[in-house]
Amino acid sequence: MITRMSELFLRTLRDDPADAEVPSHKLLIRAGYVRPVGPGLYSWLPLGLRVLRNIEAVVRAEMNAIGGQEILFPALLPRGPYEATNRWTEYGDALFRLQDRRSNDYLLGPTHEEFFTLTVKGEYSSYKDFPLRLYQIQTKYRDEARPRAGILRGREFLMKDSYSFDVDDDGLKKAYHAHREAYQRIFGRLGVRYVIVSAVSGAMGGSASEEFLAESEIGEDTYVRCLESGYAANVEAVITAVPDALPIEGQPEAKVYDTPDTPTIATLVDWANSALERTVTAADTLKNVMLKVREPGGEWELLGVGVPGDREVDDKRLGAALEPAEYALLDDADFAKYPFLAKGYIGPKALLANGVRYLVDPRVVDGTSWITGADEPGKHVVGLVAGRDFVPDGTIEAAEVREGDPSPDGAGPLVAARGIEIGHVFQLGRKYADAFEVDVLGEDGKPVRLTMGSYGVGVSRLVAVIAEQHHDEIGLRWPSSVAPFDVHVVIANKDSAARAGAEELAADLDRLGHEVLLDDRQASPGVKFKDAELLGMPWIVVVGRGWADGVVELRNRFTGETREIPVDAAAADIAAALASPNVR
Numbered sequence: 086m087i088t089r090m091s092e093l094f095l096r097t098l099r100d101d102p103a104d105a106e107v108p109s110h111k112l113l114i115r116a117g118y119v120r121p122v123g124p125g126l127y128s129w130l131p132l133g134l135r136v137l138r139n140i141e142a143v144v145r146a147e148m149n150a151i152g153g154q155e156i157l158f159p160a161l162l163p164r165g166p167y168e169a170t171n172r173w174t175e176y177g178d179a180l181f182r183l184q185d186r187r188s189n190d191y192l193l194g195p196t197h198e199e200f201f202t203l204t205v206k207g208e209y210s211s212y213k214d215f216p217l218r219l220y221q222i223q224t225k226y227r228d229e230a231r232p233r234a235g236i237l238r239g240r241e242f243l244m245k246d247s248y249s250f251d252v253d254d255d256g257l258k259k260a261y262h263a264h265r266e267a268y269q270r271i272f273g274r275l276g277v278r279y280v281i282v283s284a285v286s287g288a289m290g291g292s293a294s295e296e297f298l299a300e301s302e303i304g305e306d307t308y309v310r311c312l313e314s315g316y317a318a319n320v321e322a323v324i325t326a327v328p329d330a331l332p333i334e335g336q337p338e339a340k341v342y343d344t345p346d347t348p349t350i351a352t353l354v355d356w357a358n359s360a361l362e363r364t365v366t367a368a369d370t371l372k373n374v375m376l377k378v379r380e381p382g383g384e385w386e387l388l389g390v391g392v393p394g395d396r397e398v399d400d401k402r403l404g405a406a407l408e409p410a411e412y413a414l415l416d417d418a419d420f421a422k423y424p425f426l427a428k429g430y431i432g433p434k435a436l437l438a439n440g441v442r443y444l445v446d447p448r449v450v451d452g453t454s455w456i457t458g459a460d461e462p463g464k465h466v467v468g469l470v471a472g473r474d475f476v477p478d479g480t481i482e483a484a485e486v487r488e489g490d491p492s493p494d495g496a497g498p499l500v501a502a503r504g505i506e507i508g509h510v511f512q513l514g515r516k517y518a519d520a521f522e523v524d525v526l527g528e529d530g531k532p533v534r535l536t537m538g539s540y541g542v543g544v545s546r547l548v549a550v551i552a553e554q555h556h557d558e559i560g561l562r563w564p565s566s567v568a569p570f571d572v573h574v575v576i577a578n579k580d581s582a583a584r585a586g587a588e589e590l591a592a593d594l595d596r597l598g599h600e601v602l603l604d605d606r607q608a609s610p611g612v613k614f615k616d617a618e619l620l621g622m623p624w625i626v627v628v629g630r631g632w633a634d635g636v637v638e639l640r641n642r643f644t645g646e647t648r649e650i651p652v653d654a655a656a657a658d659i660a661a662a663l664a665s666p667n668v669r
C-alpha cells in the first residue's frame with residue numbers, strides 16, 4: 086500500500102517542544118511520531134506506531150527463534166500473588182495500586198514474574214514438560230519518580246518480558262545464554278550500538294544478571310569497562326577491589342585534636358596539613374554520612390556510611406546496595422533527635438556506642454588509619470585505626486566508582502561511559518518457585534523445584550533509543566529495519582507528467598514489496614524536503630527538475646549520499662538500493 090502525505094494523519098512542528106531536553110524527544114514530537122497525554126504518558130501517532138510495531142516484530146521473531154511461546158497477561162492484576170512475594174510492599178511508590186468497586190486491591194503490573202510462575206504451576210507437573218520459555222509483549226505501569234525524555238522513561242510503556250522454567254541449573258544457564266544471544270541479534274538488527282555489562286539483580290532477587298546498555302551520553306546508567314580484560318559493569322554492580330589488611334601493631338595511638346570550623350572534608354584537610362607533620366589528602370579522612378533507612382513495611386532506622394573523604398556517596402550505588410529498603414539523608418530535625426550526632430564531626434565511635442548500624446567502604450580494611458570526627462563539635466581524631474579503635478558492622482558498596490580506579494579483576498584501570506538500559510537478562514533461580522512452591526515430578530519420581538530466569542526488553546524505550554543514536558541536526562534517520570516506510574517519494578515538480586511519473590514509480594515500488602510514503606501535497610519543494618529530512622525514512626526519492634532530463638534523485642538519508650537514477654529503470658534500481666540495510 087502507498088501512504089499519501091496528503092492523507093496521512095500528521096502535523097510536523099517547526100519548533101522544539103518547550104519541555105523536551107534530549108534530541109530524540111524533541112524530534113519524535115516535532116516529526117509527529119508521539120504526543121504527550123500526561124506526565125510519562127504518550128500516544129502513538131501513525132508514524133510512531135509503525136516504528137513501535139517494527140521493533141516489536143523483530144523482538145517477536147527472535148524470541149520465537151529460541152523457542153519462546155507468546156502469551157498475554159492482563160495489565161490489571163489482583164494483589165494476592167504480589168503479596169505472596171512481598172512485592173506489593175517492596176515495589177514502594179513505583180507501584181500503581183487501585184481498588185475495584187468491591188474494595189478489592191489491584192495493581193497495574195510493573196512486571197509479571199508472579200503470574201507466569203503461577204500459570205506454569207497450574208498447567209504443568211512433570212520434568213518432561215521442561216524446558217519451557219514463555220514471553221509476552223505487553224504494557225507495563227510504573228509510577229516512576231522522574232518520568233523522563235518522553236517515551237524513554239514512561240509511566241506506561243511496552244516491554245517484552247520472558248521467563249524460562251527449568252528443572253536444573255544447567256537448563257537455566259542454557260535458557261539464559263539463549264536469551265543473551267537472542268538479544269544480541271535483536272539489537273544488531275535494530276542498529277543499536279550497545280554494551281553488555283554485569284548488573285545487580287535488585288528487587289528481583291537471584292544471581293547472574295547482565296544489562297544491555299545502549300551507548301548514549303544522555304543515559305541514566307553509568308558503566309565502567311576495563312579495556313585490558315573486557316570487564317564491564319554497571320557502576321551499581323562494581324565490586325570494589327579490596328586492598329590487603331595492614332598490620333595494626335606499631336601504629337600510633339589515636340589522638341583527638343581541637344579542629345575548630347572544620348565541618349567539611351576540605352576544611353579538615355587544610356587543618357591537617359598545617360597541624361600535622363605530614364601531607365594529608367582527602368583520601369586519608371573518613372567521612373561518615375548519616376542516613377535513615379526503612380525496610381519495606383518496617384520502621385525508619387539510622388545508618389552510618391563511612392567512605393574515604395575523597396569520594397562521594399553515589400546515590401545509585403547506595404540505592405542498589407540498600408534495595409529494597411528506602412533511604413534518605415538525615416535532615417536537621419533528625420539530627421536534633423539524636424544529640425550524640427555532632428553534625429560535621431561524626432565519628433565511628435559514637436555510632437557504634439549508640440547502637441547505630443555502621444557500614445564502611447570496602448577500602449576501610451583492618452589496619453587502615455583515619456582522620457575522622459571525634460563526635461564533638463570542633464574536634465577530630467587522628468590515627469583512628471580500623472580493627473583496633475573501631476569495628477564496623479560490615480561493608481557497603483556505596484562510594485562512587487571513578488575512572489582510573491583499578492578493575493576488580495586487577496587487569497588495569499577502569500574507563501567510564503553512559504548508557505540507556507534496553508534489556509536485562511537474569512537468572513532468578515528459585516525465588517518465585519519457592520514463594521509459590523512450584524514443584525514438579527522429577528525423573529527419579531521425587532519432586533523437583535523449578536528454577537527460573539527473567540528477561541526484559543524495553544520495546545517502546547527502543548523507539549527513543551534508536552532515535553537518540555540515529556539522528557542529525559535536521560531530523561531522524563531510521564535504520565531500514567524499523568523505519569515507518571522503506572522509501573519516501575517526494576514530488577517536487579509541478580509538471581503533470583512528472584507527477585504522473587512519480588505516482589507510477591511509487592506504484593512500482595509498492596508492487597516490488599516496499600512500503601512507500603508519497604509526498605503528493607500541494608506544498609513547496611522546500612517544505613517537502615524539510616519534512617522528508619525530519620521524518621527520517623532511510624531513502625528519499627526526489628522527482629524534481631531532473632525529470633525533464635530523464636532522471637530522478639535517490640538520497641541515502643543515512644550517509645547523505647545522493648545519486649541520479651535514469652527514469653526508465655528507476656524502480657528496479659531503487660529497489661536494489663533499498664535491499665541493502667543502511668546501518669552497519
Ligand code: ATP
Pocket residue numbers: 196227229236237238239240241242243244506507508509541542543544545546
Ligand atoms: P531502569 O533501571 O531504566 O529503571 P529497570 O531495571 O527498572 O530499568 P527492568 O525491570 O529490568 O527495568 O525492565 C526491563 C526493561 O524495560 C528495561 O531494560 C528497560 O529497557 C525497560 N523499562 C524499564 N522501565 C521503563 C520505563 N519507565 N519506560 C520505558 N521503558 C522502561
Ligand code: MG
Pocket residue numbers: 296506509
Ligand atoms: Mg533492569
